[in-house]
Amino acid sequence: MSLALDAGPEEPLLPGWTIGRALDAAVSAWPSNDALVSVEQGVRLTYSELSAEVDGVARGLIARGVSRGDRVGIWAPNCAEWVIVQYATARLGAILVTVNPAYRTNELAYVMKQAGVSLLIAASKFKTSDYVAMAIEAAPNLPSVFFGTAEWDALRTGAGGEQIPDVELSPTDPINIQYTSGTTGFPKGATLSHRNILGNGFLVGEACNYTPDDRICVPVPFYHCFGMVMGNLAALTHGASVVIPAPAFDPAATLSAVASERCTSLYGVPTMFIAELALEDLDSYDLSSLRTGIMAGSPCPVEVMKNVSEFMPEVTIAYGMTETSPVSTQTKADDTLEHRTATVGRVHPHVTIKIVDRSSGEIVERGETGELCTAGYGLMLGYWDDPEMTSEAVDSEGFIHTGDLAMMDMDGYISIVGRSKDMVIRGGENVYPREIEEFLYTHPDILDAQVIGVPDAKYGEELCAWVRLRDGATFGEEDLRQFCHGKLSHYKIPRYLRITQEFPMTVTGKVQKFKMREVSIEELSLQGAACIVTA
Template sequence: RRGLSQLSYFHKPGKQPWLAWTLADVLDKTADAKGDNKAIVSCHQGITKTYTDYRNDINQFAASLMSLNLPVGSMIGIMAPNLYEWGLVQFAAAKAGLVLVNINTAYQAPELEHCLNHTECEAVILSEKFARQDYYQTLLEIAPDLERSAPGELKSPRLPYLRHVILISDSPKPGTVTFDDLMKSATNADHAAMQSISSKLQFDAAVNVQFTSGTTGRPKAALLSHFNMVNNANSIGRMFGLHEEDDSICLNVPLVHCYGCVGGSLAAAMFGATLVMPSPSFKAKAALEAIVEQRCTFIYGTPTMYIDMIKEQQEGKYDVSSVRKGIMSGAPCPQEVVKKAMTTLNMQQFQILYGCTETSPVITCSERAESTEQWIETVGKPTDHVEVKIVDSQGRIVPVNQSGELCARGYLVFKGYLKQDDKTREVVCDNWYHTGDEATMSEDGRITIRGRIKDMIIRGGENIYPQEIENLIYTHSDVLEVQVVGVPDSRLGEEVCAWIILKPGKSLSEGDVKGFCKGKISYFKIPRYVLFAESFPKTVSGKIQKHKLRDESKKILNL
């Protein structure tokens, strides 16, 4: 709602009241109402659980955590890919009054050490191995004393807070207890203690720590409350239509990321949907096989995931007739990719989300009733109970259709960065969270993201938004993926460099790409340099690491 103002401000009053619930309340209410619904399917583990089964396992593990004697509010970490145990821990830790710390599965020893110490984790749950990493060995690099410790009695100078190491493994390693053994250890007294704690939890208490992507300096620990996460899951779940039918969600995004654990796991639990996990980490073939086997109706993914699924579907021709809808987030959503995803993967409804870790995560979402033309170029309007504004460098709200920084205010804004009040004050002012994204707002409140402010290219005084160039190059029939970055130029300050991944069997030259752009965008936006790659560096959540592409460009071009 804007009123008579033509400034870039919009407020969406909520259709539903705020929920004063904890994560435990969400799970219990759904298990009571829809206990026979399938809650979770881990295809790669061969596990299927109803909501009744899921709650029983969650209660059992939450009770077993009582034996660790962790005070309410203590931090417990989890470093694991998309496993059944991940979702179980998300709700069990909450029921036990603990704060779950999501640890990126790509972290190496120095990053893991920082994460555990910064959050003062007293316990950590580790998948034994994943991909090329052995997490137990990684932990030993930091704390060699673990091999000589009894379970629950680690004393390491480099990890002074950590005591308990719980291993998701068939067999224990020195100094650890297996997940299953701990789960089996819960006594009746443990169950009673857990239920007592769970019944007294405050809905505005902290429940989750998620680390930011850390593209500038060390990752920061964003602290989220039950209230943040529950209401965001409720709001976006309703926008997806999860309250209208029992959906089966193909979850391709990692649970360690906000998109996965709030938009996926928590939103599914809120409405009794089925969460289908095809593989520990994204594999297009596994995703499509899961869609066929589980008759998935809803696909979650990032742009790069959809690109891979489109390619796999074109080659394999899977039966995707059960699919009705999809969502895309995690990175700018190229228009050509959205169009191809809808036609190739049989999606009649497609929505684009925008948000940040610090906003629990979703700020805006395209609405289901909108036509393709209305939403394909935008990230929609604010979700329920959310205000947004767009400001200039002095913090003044700009007129509609003028660029500035996007800010959001409401229940969704995080509690702050753990132990970094100064960093919190840099991004939150008068309860407004400053996203760092350049955006515009239309007269009716739709938001268009132009890119990260720091990614904007300034060439000879002209502001250039990489996403505009990327959207154009994506329309070339031989291009699979494209990223545009700015590189140094002694005369103009910066020049445009395009990185391209070609479709299999296709070839393009730098001249071909420049010729394709000519006449379609302003001359100064046409890439000065065109480089080709087989893959792009990405975070675990699927975001392209543009700073690494920028660094690689400078090396290759000797700039």
């Protein structure tokens, strides 16, 4: 009998530094290497230049009263300033609260209050989003600094002249709060330490065989671990360069940046790679510099991985969750094509994983399906100011239960076969239906609402709302979109609507969402998308 339990190797050793110390080490080792390139902004900073910018913002934060342990929010699409603020807060030991740029007023207000944010740093606007107006509406009394303003210029130049205090920070200090949608209807703030995210960035970079010669194209958002950890910190710990192709994902801009900056690595969720492969002028981009990259964030279609492997021969799949900083398993360049395209790899160093029977909690045998659980250095410190939710997520042995159903083969490779929780992953964004259901309940004409995920060829999953209306009420898809617009992030707005008189229920009164999904697939003719094979 071989149990579905595996522990990663003890090598390489985890860096025992804080993020600030890691930046100092990078400057010492690779002062003239490009650290950060923002193509659309025309910004190019070496490690020495990046460090100088970081120190200026750190002094500016001190002048505004920010100190160790204070929470500083950042709300912006990808840009050079985002990375500078990430490192400046780390220098001081302030806790960076990363806010999804798609958040609207309700969500922003909740996060600012729950985290106790004392200063918000944000973009002034992006596309149709007026961040200044929304910030004033959501938190009118919260001090804010917006990029592109005189206040930002003062912050950036260290106005006030304060010196950065020589305070000995600990690698186990909290340094980042990332909000994940919660089954309670409200986001939960996963609190991560220097050790959590610096260690994970380093190990991800090791799995990709990064060196100071690598240039990583990062079109995935920085507010996610994918961007700020697997991108920024993987680069930092290896002297590599981060290339920002655009503020938000654009397939043509991404491939143009790969070509012009001679990127060796490209990141993306599956929908991003699908969009890039679908470009009519794909052959016109010189992608010969690409060697590796990471596809992660949602289930990776096997055929897409095979297509990507043709121009990124060492592309890897990574699996994890925000609460584990994030990566727990990853494929490697020397894995077989089958393993690299149809599994999420093997356990990372310094991590332990097990697959358990959800009923008994016992570890299942390899080849059997159960819930994937993970433990190790990457496990979050907890949900911010929420010990009850923390204890529900992490068991007495220090394992977090992912809610994903998985299988481990005899060689330790993991395949994700489903999700036990009803979380929906749309284009790499985790969405919990309960949050949307509770919002829909506030509509005066809606008596009851249930939200499910249905398969989608582009985004992996889309949201479908089943709604029971009050007598005499009328409600259509356009009404749904208008009600949600400006109050929910775009990816949380259901694409499909089904008006119903009743939900399929068990004899004990529990809604059977799997039956709702079956009916929706049939009615919406989504059988083709449902058959796409993922790793």
